[in-house]
Amino acid sequence: MQKIDVEDLITLVRNYNPRTNEDLIRRAYDYGERMHEGQFRKSGEPYFTHPVAVAAILTEMRLDDATIVTALLHDTIEDTRSTYQEVSQMFGADVAELVNGVTKLTNLQLSSSETKQAENFRKLFMAMSKDLRVILVKLADRLHNMRTIKSMRPDKQAQKARETMEIYAPLAGRMGMQWMREELEDLAFRVLNPEGRNSIIRRFITLQRETGDVIQKITQDIRHELEEAGIDADVFGRAKKPYGIWRKMQEKGQGFSRLSDIYGFRVITRNEADCYRVLGAIHHRWRAVPGRFKDYISQPKSNGYRSIHTTVSGRDGKRVEVQIRTRQMHEVAEAGVAAHWSYRDGVRAENPFAVDPAKWLASLTERFANAEDHDEFLENVKLEMYADQVFCFSPKGDVVKLPKGATPLDFAYAIHTRIGDSCVGAKVDGVRVPLWTRLKNGQSVEIMTAEGQRPQATWIDIVVTGRAKGAIRRSLREEDRERYIKLGRELARVAFENVGRKSTDKALQTAAKTLGLDDAAEVLARLGSAEIRATDVVQAIYPDLVRDTGDEIDVERAVIGISADQHFTISPCCQPVPGERIVGITYRGRGVIVHAIDCPALAAYEEQPERWVDLHWQSGKHPAIYSVTLNVTIRNDAGVLGRICTLIGDQKANISDMHFADRKHDFYRLLIDVELRDAEHLHTVLTALEAESDVAAIERLRDASRKA
Template structure:
């Protein structure tokens, strides 16, 4: 375990003005609080907080963060309290320790819904003080370095959580070195055979070709000397997980993988960066499509560097990153550079980003009410690399890799995204699902009245676009549901001789604890609430009439005790329609709708007519009614129509296609319904569906009664 004086020496290396006494007191306090506690490895527990503090000194962080690292488990695991920490070390440290404690208690690898909620809490903690996450990342890094002492199932859980959450978070914060180490440590747990195989192949490659890193480093230095550029050159082999991921993404074998070496050239000035680029491209051939200029177009976390891949010594592909010293410091520390110290004062690095602004850009436009949507969008943002595209006016738009013209449109303005009907890339019309590339000029084509399509959600990549599309779809659905609910309520109220009024609906809303009468109508339209339930709330005396279940045997009133009935196949009368019975020898009474054309043939036989009416109670959904529906010939439309019918509590008993065209289908669907109100509700819901061109009740008058 690092002793306190060694830890203070690490801090003094970058901050000679450190409060050594406060660090000593925090060290002694943490040691005392954790006395008698041990890690899974058998070591004293306090070795862990000290190791976390040492990791943070590598980022040259302030005293408050180092002290927080020493105390980060005290409130959770010992008799220490927030009040005591605040009194001894100040409110700033107490708040940070409390924040880390709350993060530790979040089960980020739990069930999806809980994980989404906890992920939001994690980002809320970040927005208050990003140093909480810096301590948590260092905590996770040390735990992963010492993970072998845990149970195998616990190792797997922590490794998955690290790979899914903490590694990409470190990368998104600009701490690429930490991301790579976390990924590789998790890879070692989750897929040890693959990692061992990569290492073995790499060792064999070095035996065959020798260690090429010093040779290529010497080549680059020689070019710098020849060009008169003062620069430092460093080379390294990429980590096993980085190599394995590239093999998986590109479906390449190890022998065909080229750029497994990376080199950095650190210069004094920005102008030198471009001189270095010119010298390297003059000496080696650049690989097409492998050039990125993050100096002129920096990442949101402050990352600046020029990336190029060239065919180096012996034709081996080599990735070269070119940056200034100040850029390199930010690239290594990422957002943490905001708190870094040099010579006892806060470093004034012009490339360090404001943490508050960074968190704001990461969580911009995420819907506050939907935890799952928030989780999806944050993960999209965390994993994304970037492409840079241009508007017709020359403005630069930053987008994640794989973004489409729709993402581009929403990045400009929500109104542009909602109205997008097409796009031109470099002057050529392209489909909206086209993946954009660096440097392309994008011209968005809009049209009045255009609305986002639900299929766009499967196309777009950015959280902003997904959130805007979902919001628009919700608003559109709500308008449709309110319209549908208004019509259903009108029919239901008229059925019992009442009239729908705003006052009546407001009364129902108050009873149901809903916002207003519009919300009542929206819920009726979406089938979350039935018009009959609203009637029962407003007029309890109608409850029996409205909800009494009527069996098929007593569905019709007016029959003699020895008479049975059946419905005519030609007109399929439903409860709620005016009906008449016609007696048939050996068939009992056949019920027709009063407007059935078949009755014209029986006008001269009044003796066969029986005056009947339906029972006024609630009927079971067993009465067949046939619909003719014309729908768009697109993938998934028929499934959505069947789902919609089911949502209206109607059963499909038969279906047949009667007309097939390239752009539409006509189908005959036999449904089982309760009554005319149920039929009207189903027809209205189908008419409101955008993929339904026509829908009507279908009566086959060629059928015999």
């Protein structure tokens, strides 16, 4: 790639900001080039080509001088002899703070373990809360790195692509920068699933050859309708990105040939009134598809996005999505929250639809403030970042914004935790509905409450918002704390006895300190509620005892038939254990997934014999680490659950997780994850439990919905 020289860069800025401080940009360019002298990218190009390219990307968003200068200097403090003090002295405290913020983000390993990832998400949002321009530079940095990713090692490409798909692309979308989200997703898709992407492109080429230029034809149809109605507007059409089509195929379980809405059209009007006139003209000509209309003009998204979305059955019955908005709305739709800093003719653009980034961030981070632990925070962030929104009304007419798929319970908790906790029912548009009903745009929701009502354990599976899940968990944790502590104590006793130790208060206190929990009671409560595993508690104090397997077979060599350069994963859908017949399915970048030979999931690969691998277990003694889920129905009586746990422990099997699937007055149904050595060990545990009089029914649970 040829480096953009300083005069070309200044020209790019001057095109939208004639009053730009050219001297500042020249000095930053010269300083950055000097600091990076002698450094090269993996491709062999001078390193400084990268900061300049990042700055050029930001000029497309018409950003201010401070952001452009930050892009030129964003790697100087991290990778050169430059210092914060020097940057501050030469370019001002504002630029130095921005460069330092980008440096801190660069050091975050966002694709590491879940706990670490959650903590890094906290840091990412803290950086955003100080100045959102830090994230804009980081997103442009990631975009250029993804555009030039081919020069990296394949394993690094995969890591960066996953990180982009999981974090940076959704973040760009949440900020309203849809064009950047789509490009980041597609660049990551190119790395993670090149065959899938190429197949979409090939189908597009075939479709175009068969039907001609559909986009041009439909664009002309829309323009004709607008001319007939006397509406002055611009019309643009495009095919959706390969990843967007792939995602729709996965979500709907449909093949390409059955997927109809693969084309998108935008109509840019002169004023807001014309938006609704355009909508009328389009619906007059083509039949609207039910359930696919959204009015984000009357109910804007929190990031300032405004537009009317409708899907119609267009030419030859093909579904097409049409977005209708004004020029100012379009600028916000393209730039998102970055529109706050964009310039036109040397002055900050006064766009009435651009949101105040400080207010947007406050509304975003407020929802994460009550997250008590890493997992809860991570769940909140991911749910919020990926969420599409629906808008519902309270009986007083207040608008409540919720993610797509939200229920009346989510609505109740969005109003107030107290309302959610005491909810006993809901009416939607005046009709009583179950609490698990999925809400739709424009519905009116009335929540009914009762004094003394408490959240139910089943509510966790009903709600989708992080706020509701966190509030329910806190309430259940408080209400069931004593019961969980009692159960946790029994689980801890069995786990410690398995390694020849005693579960004393001092041992549990030590485990609490190692696990970062408050005290021994908290360890037992989380153990009893299946938030942590008994093996984690034992390993926190006696790591050598948990890892010591004596003459047992090395886990990494437990399966024969795997080549030296491959790794394997046991499929959670069928949970095969040593002693059972197995087969492997290969995945690019994921090695081999091991299935039981009778697993129903294998039917999906019948026409792909090249992916099958003949496998069998290593003969000998295997460690008790292979998880099997048992579906157990027990009598609801004092001490029964403790006896069941003890009985499993007596068979030298460890309970790694436990979930109450059903609670009735006279019985409980439990899903218990047990770690076993092999098929014989499983048979021993099942036989022992079947012989117990308090066990009404027991079976091994295999769940096809669980995927590796």
